[in-house]
Amino acid sequence: MRETPDIRDRHDLDVLLRRFYGAAFADPLIGPFFTEVAGTDLEVHLPHIADFWERALLRTADYGRDPFAPHAALHTVRPLTAAHFGRWVQLWHASVDGLHAGPRAERAKAQGERIALVLLKRLGGGSTEGTGGGFVPLAALELRSVA
Known part of the structure; x- marks a missing residue:
């Protein structure tokens, strides 16, 4: 079994983000x-999204953009x-689980969930409790790799 390292640096983030966006772009939903x-x-x-995650996880980059604005425009x-x-x-x-394990990987996943919830609420999605609206509780996920 291969050892899965934690997210260490910008290179790890770049690889992770390319894997994630490859899956996201191909996803039918x-x-x-x-x-x-x-x-x-x-x-x-x-580069902009890597700056965001580098700031959030490694505290080594500046990120001065508004992450809500592009999502509001899409919405x-x-x-x-x-x-x-x-x-x-x-x-x-x-994507994270397929490449990394450790405290930063766990923080990346938790931060991703928080971001999704905040964006959903700010866009008018309100509470996700009991909505049946498709939001998947992370505790129920068993995904470990992206095809």
């Missing part, structure tokens, strides 16, 4: 938000629902 609605250019987007074109955020969280967890 959330992929269209990246490919059709936003027309995301991963090579342009990746005006095509509403983002609990199901979309739930799938994002599933893919994020699977």
